[in-house]
Amino acid sequence: xxxxxxxxxxxxxxxxxxxxxxxxxxxxxxxxxxxxxxxxxxxxxxxxxxxxxxxxxxxxxxxxxxxxxxxxxxxxxxxxxxxxxxxxxxxxxxxxxxxxxxxxxxxxxxxxxxxxxx
Amino acid sequence: xxxxxxxxxxxxxxxxxxxxxxxxxxxxxxxxxxxxxxxxxxxxxxxxxxxxxxxxxxxxxxxxxxxxxxxxxxxxxxxxxxxxxxxxxxxxxxxxxxxxxxxxxxxxxxxxxxxxxxxxxxxxxxxxxxxxxxxxxxxxxxxxxxxxxxxxxxxxxxxxxxxxxxxxxxxxxxxxxxxxxxxxxxxxxxxxxxxxxxxxxxxxxxxxxxxxxxxxxxxxxxxxxxxxxxxxxxxxxxxxxxxxxxxxxxxxxxxxxxxxxxxxxxxxxxxxxxxxxxxxxxxxxxxxxxxxxxxxxxxxxxxxxxxxxxxxxxxxxxxxxxxxxxxxxxxxxxxxxxxxxxxxxxxxxxxxxxxxxxxxxxxxxxxxxxxxxxxxxxxxxxxxxxxxxxxxxxxxxxxxxxxxxxxxxxxxxx
Numbered sequence: 281x282x283x284x285x286x287x288x289x290x291x292x293x294x295x296x297x298x299x300x301x302x303x304x305x306x307x308x309x310x311x312x313x314x315x316x317x318x319x320x321x322x323x324x325x326x327x328x329x330x331x332x333x334x335x336x337x338x339x340x341x342x343x344x345x346x347x348x349x350x351x352x353x354x355x356x357x358x359x360x361x362x363x364x365x366x367x368x369x370x371x372x373x374x375x376x377x378x379x380x381x382x383x384x385x386x387x388x389x390x391x392x393x394x395x396x397x398x
Numbered sequence: 399x400x401x402x403x404x405x406x407x408x409x410x411x412x413x414x415x416x417x418x419x420x421x422x423x424x425x426x427x428x429x430x431x432x433x434x435x436x437x438x439x440x441x442x443x444x445x446x447x448x449x450x451x452x453x454x455x456x457x458x459x460x461x462x463x464x465x466x467x468x469x470x471x472x473x474x475x476x477x478x479x480x481x482x483x484x485x486x487x488x489x490x491x492x493x494x495x496x497x498x499x500x501x502x503x504x505x506x507x508x509x510x511x512x513x514x515x516x517x518x519x520x521x522x523x524x525x526x527x528x529x530x531x532x533x534x535x536x537x538x539x540x541x542x543x544x545x546x547x548x549x550x551x552x553x554x555x556x557x558x559x560x561x562x563x564x565x566x567x568x569x570x571x572x573x574x575x576x577x578x579x580x581x582x583x584x585x586x587x588x589x590x591x592x593x594x595x596x597x598x599x600x601x602x603x604x605x606x607x608x609x610x611x612x613x614x615x616x617x618x619x620x621x622x623x624x625x626x627x628x629x630x631x632x633x634x635x636x637x638x639x640x641x642x643x644x645x646x647x648x649x650x651x652x653x654x655x656x657x658x659x660x661x662x663x664x665x666x667x668x669x670x671x672x673x674x675x676x677x678x679x680x681x682x683x684x685x686x687x688x689x690x691x692x693x694x695x696x697x698x699x700x701x702x703x704x705x706x707x708x709x710x711x712x713x714x715x716x717x718x719x720x721x722x723x724x725x726x727x728x729x730x731x732x733x734x735x736x737x738x739x740x741x742x743x744x745x746x747x748x749x750x751x752x753x754x755x756x757x758x759x760x761x762x763x764x765x766x767x768x769x770x771x772x773x774x775x776x777x778x779x780x781x782x783x784x785x786x787x788x789x790x791x792x793x794x795x796x797x798x799x800x801x802x803x804x805x806x807x808x809x810x811x812x
Binding site: 282365366367368369371372389390391393 | 515517563564565566567571
C-alpha cells in the first residue's frame with residue numbers, strides 16, 4: 281500500500297458564506313466516512329486561513345519567527361487529506377471525488393515517501 | 399566464424415524491433431520500468447559481445463528476455479544486500495513469476511497504457527512511448543523533437559521516477575475507464591505520426607522514422623486490441639496518409655499539395671491495406687473520429703485524379719466528423735471540400751467565419767494558406783498575397799515557408 285497526500289488549493293480572499301460552505305462540509309464528512317469504511321483514511325484536516333500562520337526558522341541556535349504564511353501567493357493550502365491506496369489510479373479516484381466536492385478548487389495528489397508499491 | 403554470425407547492425411535491428419517487447423515483459427517481472435530498461439540494455443550489451451562470434455540465437459527476443467532477467471536478478475541481489483528496500487521488493491517480485499513468452503502481448507499493452515497515463519504530461523507520454531516501446535535512443539528522440547539531449551534525458555528520467563514513486567500502475571485499465579485511457583494512447587500514437595508527417599518546427603518536411611514508428615505502434619495496438627474500431631481506424635488513417643509520402647515532396651524537397659501529387663507514386667500496398675481496414679470498420683458500423691478521418695483519406699485514395707475526387711462524399715464525412723468531434727481545424731478542412739462542391743466564395747465565407755470565431759485559427763498557417771488559395775481562385779490576387787504573407791509569418795517549417803514564398807511569387811506583383 282502507498283499513502284498519498286491530497287492537498288486542496290484555494291484562492292486567497294474572504295471566506296465564503298455559511299450557506300455556501302455547509303453542503304461542502306457535509307459532503308467532505310461523507311467522503312471521510314467512505315474513506316474510513318474502505319480502510320483508506322489516514323488523516324484529514326481543514327486549515328485556518330493563512331494569516332493565522334507563523335513561520336519558524338532556526339538560525340545559528342536562534343529561532344526566528346515570522347508572522348504570516350511562508351509564501352504570499354494568490355492561492356493557499358485550505359486543507360489536506362492523507363489516504364492509503366494501492367496505486368495512483370486508486371488514489372485518483374478518491375482525489376476525483378474530493379475535487380468534485382470542492383470544485384472548482386484544485387486538488388494536488390502527491391505520493392508519500394517510504395511506502396512500498398503494491 | 400559461425401555461419402549465423404550476426405553483425406552489429408543485426409543486433410541493432412533486433413534491438414529496435416524487440417526491445418519494447420523485452421522491456422514490457424521485464425517491467426512485469428521486476429514491477430519496475432526503470433529496472434526493466436536497465437536489464438534489457440545490459441542484455442543487448444552482452445548480445446553485442448556474443449552474437450557476432452556465436453551467431454544469432456534461434457529466438458533473439460527470448461535470449462534477450464532470459465539474459466535480462468538473470469542480469470536484473472544478479473543486480474538486485476547485489477543491491478538488496480545494501481539494504482535497498484526497493485531492490486528487495488523487486489527481487490521478491492521477480493522471484494515468483496517466470497517470464498512467459500505467451501504473456502508478452504499483455505505486457506506490451508500494459509506498458510503502452512503506463513507510458514500514456516494521463517498523470518504524465520503529453521511530452522512525457524510521447525518520449526516514454528518512443529523510448530520504451532519504440533526502442534529509440536534518447537539522443538534520437540531529442541533530435542526528433544529538437545530539444546537538447548540533456549533536456550530529453552531529464553524528461554524521460556523524471557517520467558520514469560514519477561511512474562515508480564507515484565505508483566502509476568502497470569496494468570490495462572478496467573472496462574469503465576478503458577475508452578478514455580485508450581483515447582490518450584491513440585492520441586500519443588497519432589501525435590508521433592503527425593509530428594513525423596508535418597515536422598512542425600523542423601527544416602525538413604517529413605521525419606520518416608517517426609511515421610514508420612507510429613505505424614508500427616498502430617499495428618501493435620491493432621494486433622492487441624482487434625475489437626476496438628478506433629484503434630483500427632487510426633491504423634488505417636496512418637497507412638492511407640503515409641502511402642502518399644513518396645509523392646508529398648518534390649525534387650527540391652518541398653511539399654506538394656494533394657491536388658498536384660503524382661498519384662502513381664502513392665504506395666499501393668499501404669493504400670490497399672488501409673482501404674481494407676476502412677471497409678471492415680464500415681461493416682462494424684461503430685464510427686469514431688479516427689475511422690471517419692480514415693474514410694476521408696480513403697475517398698482521396700480512391701480517386702485516380704484530383705478532379706475525380708468525390709467531394710460531396712468528403713463534405714458529408716466532415717459533417718459526420720464535426721458532429722462527433724467538433725474542432726475548428728476539421729471545420730477548416732471541410733471548407734476546402736466545400737470549395738470544390740459549392741465554389742470558393744462559399745468556402746471563403748466559412749473560413750472567415752471560423753477565423754472570426756476562433757482566435758487560435760487567426761495565427762494558424764493552414765487557415766491563411768487556404769484563404770490565399772480561395773482568394774486567388776476568386777480573382778482577388780492582392781488579398782491572396784496578403785494571406786500568403788500571413789501564412790509565411792505563421793509557419794515554423796522552412797520547407798513550407800519556401801513553398802508559400804513560391805506561391806506568393808507566382809501571384810505576381812500584387
